[in-house]
Each structure stands twice: as structure tokens, then as C-alpha cells.
Amino acid sequence: MKKLCAVVLVLMLAAGMVFAAGAREEAAPTIDLQTATWEEIVETAQAQGQVTFYSWYFPDYFREAAADFERQYGIKVNLVIGDQTANFNKVISEKDRPVGTVDAMIVGGQWVKTTMDLDLFYGPIKDIIPDADQLAPSLWIVQEGVLTHGYLAPFHRNQTGILYDPQRVSNPPQTFAELEAWIDANPKLFGFNDPSRGGSGQSFVHTVIKHTTGGLEKYVGDTEVVPEKVANWDLAWEWFNDRKDKLTFTVSNNDSIIRINDGEMAMTFGWDDNVQDMMNRGNIFTRAQMYIPEMGAAGGGDTMGILKNAPNKAAAAVFIAHITSKEQQIKKFEMLGAYPSRIDIPIEGTLLTEEDRENNALAWFPAPYKDYMIAEFVRNVLMTQ
Amino acid sequence: MEENKHTLLHYLMLLPGVGFILMFIGSSIFLTLAQSFGLFSITGRSAFTLSNWAAIIQARESVDSLMFSLKMGILSSIGTVLFAFPLALFFRKGGAGKGMLGSIIKVPLFIPALVAAFLIVNLISYHGLVNSVLLRLNIIQQPMRMLNDRFGWGVVFIQIWKNLPFVLLILMASIASIRDDTIDAAKNLGAGYWSILFRIFVPLAMPGILVSMILMFIKAFGDFPIFSVAGPIYPAAISVRMHIMATLYQEWDQAAVLGVIIIVTTFFVIWAYSRFAELVQGEE
Numbered sequence: 001m002k003k004l005c006a007v008v009l010v011l012m013l014a015a016g017m018v019f020a021a022g023a024r025e026e027a028a029p030t031i032d033l034q035t036a037t038w039e040e041i042v043e044t045a046q047a048q049g050q051v052t053f054y055s056w057y058f059p060d061y062f063r064e065a066a067a068d069f070e071r072q073y074g075i076k077v078n079l080v081i082g083d084q085t086a087n088f089n090k091v092i093s094e095k096d097r098p099v100g101t102v103d104a105m106i107v108g109g110q111w112v113k114t115t116m117d118l119d120l121f122y123g124p125i126k127d128i129i130p131d132a133d134q135l136a137p138s139l140w141i142v143q144e145g146v147l148t149h150g151y152l153a154p155f156h157r158n159q160t161g162i163l164y165d166p167q168r169v170s171n172p173p174q175t176f177a178e179l180e181a182w183i184d185a186n187p188k189l190f191g192f193n194d195p196s197r198g199g200s201g202q203s204f205v206h207t208v209i210k211h212t213t214g215g216l217e218k219y220v221g222d223t224e225v226v227p228e229k230v231a232n233w234d235l236a237w238e239w240f241n242d243r244k245d246k247l248t249f250t251v252s253n254n255d256s257i258i259r260i261n262d263g264e265m266a267m268t269f270g271w272d273d274n275v276q277d278m279m280n281r282g283n284i285f286t287r288a289q290m291y292i293p294e295m296g297a298a299g300g301g302d303t304m305g306i307l308k309n310a311p312n313k314a315a316a317a318v319f320i321a322h323i324t325s326k327e328q329q330i331k332k333f334e335m336l337g338a339y340p341s342r343i344d345i346p347i348e349g350t351l352l353t354e355e356d357r358e359n360n361a362l363a364w365f366p367a368p369y370k371d372y373m374i375a376e377f378v379r380n381v382l383m384t385q
Numbered sequence: 386m387e388e389n390k391h392t393l394l395h396y397l398m399l400l401p402g403v404g405f406i407l408m409f410i411g412s413s414i415f416l417t418l419a420q421s422f423g424l425f426s427i428t429g430r431s432a433f434t435l436s437n438w439a440a441i442i443q444a445r446e447s448v449d450s451l452m453f454s455l456k457m458g459i460l461s462s463i464g465t466v467l468f469a470f471p472l473a474l475f476f477r478k479g480g481a482g483k484g485m486l487g488s489i490i491k492v493p494l495f496i497p498a499l500v501a502a503f504l505i506v507n508l509i510s511y512h513g514l515v516n517s518v519l520l521r522l523n524i525i526q527q528p529m530r531m532l533n534d535r536f537g538w539g540v541v542f543i544q545i546w547k548n549l550p551f552v553l554l555i556l557m558a559s560i561a562s563i564r565d566d567t568i569d570a571a572k573n574l575g576a577g578y579w580s581i582l583f584r585i586f587v588p589l590a591m592p593g594i595l596v597s598m599i600l601m602f603i604k605a606f607g608d609f610p611i612f613s614v615a616g617p618i619y620p621a622a623i624s625v626r627m628h629i630m631a632t633l634y635q636e637w638d639q640a641a642v643l644g645v646i647i648i649v650t651t652f653f654v655i656w657a658y659s660r661f662a663e664l665v666q667g668e669e
């Protein structure tokens with residue numbers, strides 16, 4: 001019996017070693033993307049033969065985009081639609097490995113600071129991707145207030161604005177004074193989410209800070225919170241505390257939209273792509289309307305990056321070029337209503353007008369101020385409820 | 386005699402079970418503890434520091450989160466046992482329809498916590514069933530805003546609803562072990578219903594009650610989905626705060642501190658339970 005067990009153990013160990021040896025693959029062909037021509041990059045990508053791309057949303061779109069890519073270039077796409085946090089935990093845990101397992105990924109606003117601080121991405125890639133100048137120029141430079149220096153390619157743009165039920169709001173407010181008057185006249189019918197649990201709530205607080213503390217220009221370019229510049233933010237907290245009984249606080253971006261649909265609220269701040277997605281799924285009535293008020297609302301977008309230790313950098317660059325191509329950006333918009341990152345595509349039938357975007361969209365203040373804003377809002381407004 | 390000797394082979398056979406616990410659970414607890422002191426840092430430079438602990442202990446938000454989660458854990462465990470105990474007594478003896486009723490009561494056991502939270506949220510939402518019925522009955526004129534109440538009653542209600550069958554199973558097993566002879570003897574000696582309840586059923590079922598309460602506390606204290614859907618805007622539960630610290634503020638080491646606090650609190654409650662159980666059972 002003992003002998004039999006020993007033999008089984010030895011065989012299992014040997015089998016494991018054989019599998020481990022078999023799993024070792026030959027290194028993929030490489031090329032210096034910064035100096036190579038695009039044709040050389042495509043050639044190398046085809047020699048690499050595969051690309052591993054991570055996202056946490058739009059599975060239907062990415063599956064179609066991957067199939068199109070495989071048909072066009074003959075390069076296999078290993079598409080992984082995972083959990084957002086798990087995706088980033090994976091690449092962070094692999095950051096010290098000379099060669100990782102992920103080639104490229106979607107980068108959301110929540111993770112851009114951490115990933116840039118950790119120097120996870122290869123780049124800059126702005127001069128590598130064809131048509132890079134046709135992708136939202138500001139998003140190549142800054143994402144959610146974090147300087148990205150051309151390392152992250154714009155994937156799609158999103159924008160916050162006021163979402164309302166036209167049956168209950170006949171004359172939606174444009175200026176900050178009009179909003180104040182509307183809230184006073186309609187207690188509890190305007191709401192927004194706790195800014196620590198969603199970007200639309202952050203955008204509303206950002207707008208209130210702009211109007212109560214003297215604009216946003218003074219923060220531009222800061223990499224740390226300057227205490228003198230936030231010294232008068234108590235005016236913003238005072239604004240909220242004075243109206244606490246007239247405002248509705250929700251727990252997430254989706255919760256705000258659901259409460260509009262449910263009739264509990266008539267007006268809220270929301271993300272255009274989120275509202276469009278929920279409308280497509282029937283989670284909010286189609287009569288709901290959205291606009292960017294004259295008082296301003298922040299916007300941004302998601303990007304894509306190539307990992308510094310990606311095994312197939314050339315294939316990753318070609319895949320990113322494919323996703324940012326006109327055809328794919330239009331397909332994404334048609335399938336999901338996600339606003340293209342390209343600026344050379346005329347788009348109709350969106351929740352927000354291009355005029356609103358041009359005139360009233362705000363850029364976020366730098367990321368350290370955003371973190372500070374969220375923490376101070378919790379301390380000065382939510383904690384004193 | 387030879388069969389009782391522990392050979393190397395015996396230890397090797399234990400390896401899959403014990404090894405798994407040591408490798409994955411033990412190492413993850415060790416890593417969380419180390420990260421709370423700045424070692425094995427995920428994002429920053431690794432160096433021993435007490436600053437993460439200082440930051441968490443000094444932040445009122447963290448203390449509020451801990452107290453809120455403790456409150457929810459205690460209220461949920463007491464509430465579930467209070468509801469489950471009479472039901473366990475009711476199901477002690479078989480009877481017509483009790484089998485079907487028992488099956489219906491166990492339904493929440495198979496519903497994931499997140500789904501359970503959404504089901505209850507739908508009931509108490511602005512135009513949910515509760516408000517609709519109250520409006521129809523003219524008891525209220527305007528729908529009430531019951532979502533994400535500040536005290537956390539919604540969370541307690543969902544925890545009780547979701548975990549009632551789980552606790553019921555434990556209590557039923559505990560009560561089933563009480564012999565009818567004991568009850569009959571008490572009745573013969575003149576004991577009334579309340580006397581039998583408090584002097585026979587409760588003391589004899591105490592091991593089951595304590596096990597139920599401790600398991601319920603652990604489930605409710607560290608819960609994430611129910612808190613995140615139905616919890617108050619402020620304070621966030623400690624698990625939600627841990628998530629916010631890691632993913633929003635990117636303070637992974639401080640999130641690890643909160644993780645350690647959850648683990649230590651749970652171990653402390655288990656220790657307190659075992660001491661209390663010994664006290665109740667009169668053992669050393």
C-alpha cells in the first residue's frame with residue numbers, strides 16, 4: 001500500500017513537471033514601437049499571433065470587435081471580461097515580473113492615479129497609434145485630473161449632466177441660482193449620490209464647489225492640495241448643510257437613476273453613458289431627458305493602455321488602433337450609445353447635444369483635490385446629518 | 386497497534402486539507418496583517434510603519450464604521466434568534482401543513498444576499514409594495530422614504546429575513562434534542578408555559594442559541610452586499626469602508642488595517658462565545 005502511494009505521488013510530481021515544462025512558451029517576437037513604422041508594427045503583431053485584452057464592461061461589443069480584429073489581422077484575441085478591481089489587482093501583482101500575462105486593458109477613472117503612480121503602462125503610445133490626433137485631445141493628456149502624458153489612448157468619452165423627468169420638471173434649471181430656487185421650491189425632488197460611491201455625485205459636488213468658492217481655474221496644474229486654495233471650501237459644505245432637508249442622498253450612480261424612474265426624485269446628476277445603458281435595458285423610462293446646464297458639469301472618459309511588461313506589445317498597439325478606428329467607434333456607439341472618443345465622427349441621437357458639450361462641459365480639477373473633496377464632503381456634510 | 390501510529394503517509398494524506406488552510410487562509414491573514422504595517426505593500430514602498438493604524442484609529446469615519454457594523458451584527462443576531470426561536474418551537478412536533486410551511490420558510494436560504502437585499506429594497510422603495518399598500522389603505526398620504534435609513538433598520542430587517550432559515554435549522558436541531566419526558570415532568574410539577582419556556586427550553590437550547598448568535602454575528606458584521614445596497618449613506622459599514630479605502634482612495638494598507646480589525650473582532654467574539662458557553666454549561 002505504502003509503495004503504491006509513493007509511486008502515485010512520484011508520478012503526480014513528474015506529471016506536474018512535464019505540464020509545467022510544456023506550459024513554457026517561446027518568447028514572442030518584439031520590436032521597438034517608438035522607432036518602428038506602422039507596417040513593421042503590424043507585421044510583428046501578426047508574428048506574435050495573439051493579444052490578451054482585459055475589460056470589465058461592454059462584453060457584447062468587445063466580442064464583436066475581437067472577431068472583426070481576428071478576421072482583419074489574423075491575430076487571436078484573448079478577451080477577458082473580469083471584475084474591475086480584480087483586473088487591476090492582477091496587473092498590479094504582476095508589475096515586477098519581467099513579462100506579464102496581460103497585453104492591454106481598459107483604464108477607468110477610478111484607477112488611473114494608482115496605475116500611473118505605479119508606472120504600469122508602456123508609452124507614450126500617442127505617436128504610435130495611427131489617427132491619434134483624431135482621438136479626444138484632452139483625454140490623451142489628462143484623465144480624471146491625472147496627467148497621463150499620452151500613455152493612455154482614449155476609448156470613449158462620458159459626461160455628467162442633469163437627468164430629469166420632463167413630466168415633472170417643465171423648466172429645468174440652467175444656472176446655479178435657478179437650481180437653488182428649484183431645490184427650495186421642490187424639497188427632496190433633487191438628489192445625487194454620496195460622492196464616495198459614484199462619479200455623478202462627485203460631479204455635482206465639484207459644480208457646487210465651483211460656484212460657491214470662486215471657480216475652478218485656480219486649481220489647474222496643481223499636483224498636491226494647496227491648503228490656501230481649499231480654505232474657503234467650508235462655503236460649499238455650508239451650502240449643502242443649509243439644504244440638507246431638501247436634498248436626497250443616494251448610494252450610487254444607478255440608485256439615483258432608479259429613483260428618478262421610481263418617482264422618488266424628479267432631477268439628479270448622472271453619467272450620459274450610464275443613463276443611456278439603463279434606458280436601453282428598460283431601467284428608466286425613455287421620456288427622461290438629459291442636458292449639461294450652464295452652471296457646468298464635469299466629464300471625462302475611459303482609456304486603454306499597454307502594460308509595460310506586456311508579452312505582445314505590437315499586437316496590443318494594433319488592437320488599440322483597431323478599437324479606436326472609425327468603424328469600431330461607430331459600431332460601439334450604435335451598439336451601446338457610448339460616446340466615441342474620436343472627434344471626427346458626427347453623432348446624432350445622443351442624450352447630450354454637442355453644443356452642450358462644447359459650451360458647458362467642465363474638466364475635473366486635479367485628482368488630489370477630488371480625493372480631498374470626497375473625504376471632506378463625508379466629514380462635513382454626511383457625518384453631520 | 387501499528388495502525389495507530391502516525392506515519393509520514395498519514396501526514397501527507399492530511400496535506401490537501403490542512404495545506405489548503407495553511408497556504409491560502411493562513412497566508413492571506415498573514416499578508417493582510419503585514420500590509421497593515423506597511424509590509425508587502427501592493428502599491429507603495431514596503432517598510433514597517435504604524436502610520437496606517439494611526440490614520441485609521443484617528444479617523445472618526447473608521448470608528449463610526451466599526452461601531453455601526455458592531456451594532457448591526459449584534460442587532461441582527463439577536464433579532465434572528467428572537468424570530469427563529471418561536472418558529473423552532475412551533476416546528477418541534479410534526480403536524481398538518483408544517484412540512485410545506487417549513488419548506489417555504491427555508492426559501493431565503495437559497496437566495497444570495499445581494500438578491501435578497503434588492504428584493505427587500507423593492508418592497509420598501511418609494512413606490513414599493515409597502516408604500517402602495519399604506520397609500521391604498523389611506524394610512525399615509527405621501528409615500529415614505531424608507532431606503533437607506535440612518536439607523537440601519539433596513540439592514541437588520543434584510544439580515545433577519547435572509548438568515549432566519551439558517552438559524553432556524555440550528556435551533557430546530559437543538560430543540561429536537563430536548564426530551565418530552567423533561568417537559569412532561571415539568572408540567573406534572575405545575576410549571577406553566579412561560580416557566581417551561583424560560584426554565585426548560587431556553588437553558589437546554591442555549592448551546593444552539595449561542596452557536597446561532599455567533600454565526601449570525603459573523604455573517605452580519607462582515608457582510609458587504611446587504612450593507613452596500615441597503616445601508617445608510619453614513620456611516621458606511623466597516624466592509625464597505627474597507628472597499629472605499631482600497632478602491633477609491635487607493636489606501637490599500639489602511640484597507641488592510643480595517644481587514645485586520647474585522648478579523649480580530651470576529652476572533653474576539655468567538656473567544657467570548659466559547660467562554661460564555663463554558664460558563665453556561667458549567668464546564669472548565
